[in-house]
Amino acid sequence: MKSFKESATAFVLCIVELITGILLLLDPIRFTSTVIIGTGIVLIVLGLVQAGTYFRTDAETAALGQLLTKGLISVLAGVFCVMQWEWFLAAFPALTIVYEALILITGISKIQLSIDMIRLKNSRWSWAAVNAVLTLICAIVVLCNPFASTEVLWLFTGAVLVGVGIFDLVVAILRKKAKGEEPYEA
Template sequence: MERLKKFKTAFIIFSIFYIVLGFVLIARPETSARAICRVFGALILILGVIRVIRYFAGNDFADQFRFDLARGILAVMFGIFMLIAPNAVIVALPVLLGLAIIIDSVLRLQLSIDLKRLQYEKWWLGLVLALVTGVLGAMLLFNPFAGSVALTMYIGISLVIDGIVNIWALILLTKHFNNYSIW
């Protein structure tokens, strides 16, 4: 039960982050991508350093198999790369975000089918939203935009929509499953 509450909280925070990041990309497309890349690079670098320190500070045998050292070193390297070469990350960003949105959409598709199996009458809304966000993600993969400003704004719009749909789906699930006492 506690894990489920933590998952819901993390999911909401992640979705709100998507929405805020989307609005930032829409409002300031020409400067926000590089700045966001540097902020993320710094955060990933800090988290990597924390993982490495936690690895060497930990004495519990069970902690040794969480791969904190390896994950920490990789995070430090990726964080440094994002700080040094933000343009390279920006080039790959549409593909990475497109894949993340498509994966999210596939999960939402399964959720809507599960709701249909549970005889929830509005299951089709989840299906429609899964398809819409899937198309948004696919468009990011194929990048039909000529300019980087248009692409950045499209990424922002896609993130806002995906974040809102995620929160809506979580509210819907919570409301529907409260009757089953698993939430």
């Protein structure tokens, strides 16, 4: 069961990477603003639920949980996301650098995956190695930010997401096949 959960999680993450990359390639501003506003709406709803739970909970338990404070902060953060989504767009280049730093760390972990596959005598280790190298190169390019505009940076980030998502999916399937298991089945 654990293997199935890990496989399903890997598959879902690959699909999310692909979809996110495609949507960034199609219309980065609309996609990003929709995600920010959607996140804001979710924060507002969660904050209202927490505040409501605070008032429905007995006084001692409510005082210990700080639900009212957490709820009000969540509502304020949500309102900021909904009302000031443009701020996030202006900050996107900095956020992209944070994201690419995470991609760089992921690329480093993919190096270990490819070495693990070599040590486990998996003949398809080269796919994982290529995936690791491409991930590292793309992350380094974005961190160096040679782009003329933020929109080009977004398009490159979208392309990277699509490419990494495809490679991650292929590597996950090849790893499963090498183990003699059907990919993504219980």
